[in-house]
Amino acid sequence: TxxxxxxxxxxxxxxxxxxxxxxxxxxxxxxxxxxxxxxxxxxxxxxxxxxxxxxxxxxxxxxxxxxxxxxxxxxxxxxxxxxxxxxxxxxxxxxxxxxxxxxxxxxxxxxxxxxxxxxxxxxxxxNIVRTKPDGHLKSISPPSAVFQVVHMDFWGPVRTSSSGNRYVIILTDNLSKYVIADALPDCTAKSAAQFLIDKFILFHGVPERLITDNGTHFNNHLLHAITTSMNIAHAFSISYHPQTNGQVERFNATFASQIAKYCDPDRADWDVYLPSIVYAYNTSVHSTTKFTPYQLAFG
Incomplete structure (x- = not known):
C-alpha cells in the first residue's frame, strides 16, 4: 500500500x-x-x-x-x-x-x-560539507548509454521505521545519475537480488556492468549466479577505496541529509519520505551533467 x-x-x-x-x-x-x-x-x-x-x-x-x-x-x-x-x-x-x-x-x-x-x-x-578525499582511484570509463553501468549500495541501519524498515537500497545509473531506491527491513543477499531484478532489470533491462561494495550482501553465490547467467560484469569496490562506488556514496550522503529535514524527531516515518526525495533528486538539475537525471535517462 x-x-x-x-x-x-x-x-x-x-x-x-x-x-x-x-x-x-x-x-x-x-x-x-x-x-x-x-x-x-x-x-x-x-x-x-x-x-x-x-x-x-x-x-x-x-x-x-x-x-x-x-x-x-x-x-x-x-x-x-x-x-x-x-x-x-x-x-x-x-x-x-x-x-x-x-x-x-x-x-x-x-x-x-x-x-x-x-x-x-x-x-x-x-546540510553536510563535502570534501574530496585524497587518493581517488581512477574513474571508470564513461558508458555510452544509460543503464549500461549501474552502482548499487545499502544505506543504514537506522532507527526502525513504523513499517519495519531499517535500510535503503540504492541503485544509481553512472551516465544519467538517475536513482532508484527502496526501503527494506534488512540488507541480505536475497533482498539485494530481488531489488536488482524487480525494481531495475524488469523495468530497464540488463546492465553491462554492476558496481557494488564487497560486502556479503553483494558478494555471494545468489548474486553471482544472477550476474553470470545474465552476462553482467560485477565489479567490487574495496573497503579502503570506497570511491570506486562513489555514485551511490554521494547519493547516500545527500539522502541522509535530505531525509533528516522531513522526519519527526525519532525518525519513525523516514521511509514515507523516500519516494518523494528520490523524485526530487531525479527531477533536479545535476551539477555535473547540467541536466536532470530524468531528462538524461528518458529524454
Missing part, C-alpha cells in the same frame, strides 16, 4: 487565475501590464490572456521560452513549495533555482533563493 505524505505539506495555488489576480494587485507588475497594453512591443515581457510573462528565449518550440512573472505576494509561499516540500527535496541554491526558473520569474530571483536557503533552519542543521 502507498503511504501518503503527512498533511502538513499542503500544495499552494499557483494557477494562472491566482497569478493573474495577484499580478493586477502588484503595483510594479501592473505598471508593466499597462505599458504593454499601450505599446505591446517589448523584448522582455509579453501579455498573454492578460497575464504578464517574462520572455526567456525567442524559441517557439521551447515550452519554457516564457514564464509568468511572479507577484511579490506569492514569492514566499512559492519558495516554501519549491524548496521545503518533499517533492522539492530541501536542496541547495543551484537545484532550487534551476527548478523555479522553468516555471516562474521575478527580479533578483537568485538573491531571493540564496537568502531563503541560507535562512532555512533545517538546511543549516542537516
Amino acid at each position: 502507498t503511504t501518503l505524505l503527512p498533511s502538513d505539506h499542503n500544495t499552494v495555488d499557483f494557477s494562472f487565475s491566482r497569478i493573474k489576480t495577484e499580478q493586477h494587485s502588484d503595483p510594479d507588475i501592473f505598471s508593466i501590464i499597462k505599458s504593454l497594453q499601450d505599446n505591446p512591443s517589448n523584448p522582455h515581457f509579453v501579455l498573454q490572456d492578460d497575464i504578464l510573462f517574462r520572455i526567456l528565449s525567442s524559441s517557439d518550440t521551447d515550452p519554457h521560452s516564457r514564464v509568468p512573472v511572479l507577484p511579490k505576494s506569492l514569492i514566499s509561499s512559492m519558495l516554501h513549495t519549491y524548496h521545503d516540500h518533499p517533492l522539492s527535496g530541501h536542496f541547495g541554491v543551484h537545484r532550487t533555482l534551476a527548478r523555479i526558473r522553468t516555471q516562474f520569474w521575478w527580479p533578483n530571483m537568485r538573491r531571493s533563493v540564496q537568502n531563503y536557503v541560507a535562512s532555512c533552519a533545517q538546511c543549516v542543521r542537516h
Whole structure:
C-alpha cells in the first residue's frame, strides 16, 4: 500500500487565475501590464490572456521560452513549495533555482533563493560539507548509454521505521545519475537480488556492468549466479577505496541529509519520505551533467 505524505505539506495555488489576480494587485507588475497594453512591443515581457510573462528565449518550440512573472505576494509561499516540500527535496541554491526558473520569474530571483536557503533552519542543521578525499582511484570509463553501468549500495541501519524498515537500497545509473531506491527491513543477499531484478532489470533491462561494495550482501553465490547467467560484469569496490562506488556514496550522503529535514524527531516515518526525495533528486538539475537525471535517462 502507498503511504501518503503527512498533511502538513499542503500544495499552494499557483494557477494562472491566482497569478493573474495577484499580478493586477502588484503595483510594479501592473505598471508593466499597462505599458504593454499601450505599446505591446517589448523584448522582455509579453501579455498573454492578460497575464504578464517574462520572455526567456525567442524559441517557439521551447515550452519554457516564457514564464509568468511572479507577484511579490506569492514569492514566499512559492519558495516554501519549491524548496521545503518533499517533492522539492530541501536542496541547495543551484537545484532550487534551476527548478523555479522553468516555471516562474521575478527580479533578483537568485538573491531571493540564496537568502531563503541560507535562512532555512533545517538546511543549516542537516546540510553536510563535502570534501574530496585524497587518493581517488581512477574513474571508470564513461558508458555510452544509460543503464549500461549501474552502482548499487545499502544505506543504514537506522532507527526502525513504523513499517519495519531499517535500510535503503540504492541503485544509481553512472551516465544519467538517475536513482532508484527502496526501503527494506534488512540488507541480505536475497533482498539485494530481488531489488536488482524487480525494481531495475524488469523495468530497464540488463546492465553491462554492476558496481557494488564487497560486502556479503553483494558478494555471494545468489548474486553471482544472477550476474553470470545474465552476462553482467560485477565489479567490487574495496573497503579502503570506497570511491570506486562513489555514485551511490554521494547519493547516500545527500539522502541522509535530505531525509533528516522531513522526519519527526525519532525518525519513525523516514521511509514515507523516500519516494518523494528520490523524485526530487531525479527531477533536479545535476551539477555535473547540467541536466536532470530524468531528462538524461528518458529524454
